[in-house]
Each structure stands twice: as structure tokens, then as C-alpha cells.
Amino acid sequence: xxxxxxxxxxxxxxxxxxxxxxxxNTEAYLDECLSxxxxxxxxxxxxxxxxDGSTDSSMxxxxxxxxxxxxxxxxxxxxxxxxGAARNGLMAAARGEYFTFVDADDWIDxxxxxxxVEAIGDERADLVxxxxxxxxxxxxxxxxxxxxxxxxxTTAWYKLIKTEFVRANQISCVANGVxxxxxxxxxxxxxxxxxxxxxxxxxxxxxxxxxxxxxxxLDKLRIGRTINMTYVLNFVxxxxxxxxxxxxxxLIKRLIKYMSSFRHISVGHSPDAWTAYxxxxxxxxxxxxxxxxxxxxxxxxxxxxMAKCPGKGKFILLKLLAW
Numbered sequence: 001x002x003x004x005x006x007x008x009x010x011x012x013x014x015x016x017x018x019x020x021x022x023x024x025n026t027e028a029y030l031d032e033c034l035s036x037x038x039x040x041x042x043x044x045x046x047x048x049x050x051x052d053g054s055t056d057s058s059m060x061x062x063x064x065x066x067x068x069x070x071x072x073x074x075x076x077x078x079x080x081x082x083x084g085a086a087r088n089g090l091m092a093a094a095r096g097e098y099f100t101f102v103d104a105d106d107w108i109d110x111x112x113x114x115x116x117v118e119a120i121g122d123e124r125a126d127l128v129x130x131x132x133x134x135x136x137x138x139x140x141x142x143x144x145x146x147x148x149x150x151x152x153x154t155t156a157w158y159k160l161i162k163t164e165f166v167r168a169n170q171i172s173c174v175a176n177g178v179x180x181x182x183x184x185x186x187x188x189x190x191x192x193x194x195x196x197x198x199x200x201x202x203x204x205x206x207x208x209x210x211x212x213x214x215x216x217x218l219d220k221l222r223i224g225r226t227i228n229m230t231y232v233l234n235f236v237x238x239x240x241x242x243x244x245x246x247x248x249x250x251l252i253k254r255l256i257k258y259m260s261s262f263r264h265i266s267v268g269h270s271p272d273a274w275t276a277y278x279x280x281x282x283x284x285x286x287x288x289x290x291x292x293x294x295x296x297x298x299x300x301x302x303x304x305x306m307a308k309c310p311g312k313g314k315f316i317l318l319k320l321l322a323w
Contacts (some may be wrong), residue, residue, distance in 0.1 A: 016044050017113055018096035018163070022086035023062065024052040026104040029207065030061045036107040038069045042114040047072045050090045053080030058104070084175035084184070087156055091172070094163050098128075101156040102204075109203035116160035119199035126193035128160040129153070130201030146196075147247040150187040150232050158204055161189065187235045 019037050023030065037047055049062050051074060059074070066072040075093045077086060087101065100116060102108055119128045129149070156173070165171075169192050174184035190196070232251065 013117075014044050015098070015117070016046060016096040017042065017117060017160070018094035018099035019045055019047045019113065020050070020087070020090035020094060020099050020101050021047065021104050022050045022052055022083055022090060022101075023054055023058050023104045024080060024083075024086070025054050025056045025058060027056045027058045027061060029105040029107075030058055032107050033102065033104050034062070034065045034072075036109070037102060038065070038071070039110055040108070040113045041110050042117055045071050045113065046095055048075060048090055048093055049073070050075045050077050050086045050093070052077045052082070052086040082175060084173040087173045087185070088175055091163075091166055096163060098160050098162055100160050103157060103206075105207045106157070107205050109205075112201070112203040113160075115199055115201055115203065119197050120160070121195075121197055123195055124162065125195040125197040126162045126165040127189050127196045129196060129198050130158040130160075130204065131198050132158070132200070132202050142247075144247045144250050146190045147232065147250050150190040150235075151251075153186050153190070155206075156185050157206075158201065159189070165193065187232045191235065 019040075021033065021037070026033075034047075037045070047069070049072060051059050051062075062072070062074060066074065073093075075089060077089050090101070091099065098117070098120070100113065116128050116130065119125075169188065171188040171192070172184060236251070
């Protein structure tokens with residue numbers, strides 16, 4: 001994994017970039033989203049809209065934009081299958097050398113795509129990761145940081161991804177119709193990419209409080225990260241990946257942190273969040289499979305981590321490993 005050097009891709013390059021937009025009943029926000037995409041300073045785009053069974057006027061809005069901009073292409077997904085399936089459909093449909101996701105209720109500033117493209121470099125990185133805020137400290141060449149990003153960077157956006165890299169490695173999102181559907185993407189991208197470059201980026205605008213959501217933003221974060229923790233563990237084990245001890249220690253620490261959040265979700269004030277979490281875990285693994293994954297964790301760093309754990313964390317870890 002490499003920091004971005006001074007080399008940049010010239011913006012007069014004619015390299016095609018696919019901007020992938022999953023759409024499901026976002027009529028209130030879609031105009032702003034599409035307006036922000038068609039006005040990007042990087043012109044060599046295809047804008048792929050995936051209709052995930054919208055029942056409002058979303059697709060009427062898209063078709064009006066399509067009349068004005070020939071770069072817009074529509075993929076019909078049939079009945080609503082959820083965000084994970086929509087992202088998979090979009091990745092399969094992408095024709096660009098690279099692609100980036102923009103959710104239909106978000107918007108981007110004009111230089112967003114250009115900034116990502118500039119950071120690719122001569123070696124044509126598999127992944128360009130946009131960094132913002134304190135997360136800029138992660139842009140260093142360590143396996144531990146890859147694991148950290150695989151766990152914590154649960155979102156599909158803020159990335160420019162090489163299409164051939166995704167297809168060669170058969171990378172996809174978890175598609176089960178529950179909260180946390182972006183989780184399958186991050187571990188595969190960060191742990192399999194031959195080259196990752198980074199760029200400081202603050203031009204993606206995430207709409208945090210969309211009306212009608214039954215699960216709070218905070219609970220979505222907890223659910224997504226907890227399911228992602230499971231996915232990372234399973235991915236590392238199933239691929240037989242060898243981690244640095246520091247990366248293994250990080251996995252165990254995060255296991256304690258996110259497994260502790262189970263209790264918060266289950267006894268807190270958001271029954272919808274707990275229902276979503278349980279559905280997600282059952283859909284991906286079934287609880288028996290999940291616990292068997294935990295029981296296989298035998299990294300060298302485990303004893304040193306446990307020695308430093310507070311009593312509650314140590315108790316949780318011991319109970320999980322013995323369950």
C-alpha cells in the first residue's frame with residue numbers, strides 16, 4: 001500500500017470513469033444528486049443509474065436528465081432487492097476503466113471525480129481512497145492500516161476503483177436486503193488491492209438524516225461496523241491471509257469493541273436496529289457459523305491483547321472463544 005506520490009493522471013486523458021448511482025425512491029434528492037454529477041469538471045464520464053424497483057417519480061426525474069445528457073444510462077433492476085444487489089448490478093454494468101459510487105440522496109462538488117482521477121498515478125492503482133479529517137493518518141504503508149480501513153471504512157463511496165481489479169477478484173457487496181450491505185466491499189478492496197493511493201478529499205456530501213428511516217444513523221454505524229468485523233474475520237480466515245502481528249492484535253481489539261456493542265443494540269432504545277442486526281447476521285452466516293469463526297481465532301497476539309484488556313472486555317472475549 002502506497003502513499004500518493006507527485007505523479008498524476010493528466011486531466012485531459014480520455015479515460016472513461018463510470019459514476020454509479022443506485023436509485024430507490026429518492027425523488028426528493030435526485031435532482032441535486034444528478035446535477036452535481038453532470039457538472040463534474042472531469043468530462044469523460046458515463047453515469048449509470050440502477051433502478052432498484054422505485055415506485056415514486058425517481059425514474060421520471062432520471063429520464064428527464066437523460067434527455068439533456070447522453071452520458072446517462074439506465075439499468076433496470078426489476079423488483080427492489082436492496083442496496084447490496086443494486087451495487088453489484090452497477091459494478092457488473094460499468095464500462096469505465098474505473099468507477100465510483102454516488103448514492104442518490106447525496107451530492108458531490110464539481111472537482112470530486114477529477115481529484116480522484118489525478119491520484120491514480122502511473123502504476124494505475126487498484127483503488128484510490130479519499131481521506132478526510134483525522135483519517136488522513138491512515139495513509140501509510142502498513143498491513144495494520146489496511147485491516148483498520150477494512151473494518152471502519154464501511155461505505156462504498158469516497159473511492160475510485162479499478163473495474164478490472166474488481167472483476168478479476170470477483171469482488172461484490174453482501175446482498176441480503178438488510179442494513180450494512182456495503183460491508184462486504186471494504187475488506188475485499190483493502191486486503192486484495194496490489195496498490196492503493198490516497199488523496200485528501202472533502203467534496204462528497206453525505207445526507208445523514210433521510211426521512212422515513214427506522215434505524216438511527218448511530219445504530220446504522222454500530223450495525224455496519226459489527227457485521228463488518230465479522231466479515232473481515234471470515235474473509236481473512238477463508239482466504240488464508242497471513243497478517244502482521246500488529247494487524248492481528250487490531251482485529252482482536254476491534255472484536256472486543258464491536259462485540260461489546262451487541263449489548264448496547266439489544267437492550268437500547270432502538271428495537272428496529274436490533275432486528276436489522278439480527279437479520280443481517282443470520283442472512284450472512286447464521287449465528288452458529290459466526291461463532292465458529294470466532295472460535296478459529298488463534299493469532300499470536302491474542303494473549304498480549306487479553307493481558308491489556310479491561311475486565312469486561314477480557315470476559316467478553318473469553319466467553320466468545322469458549323462458546
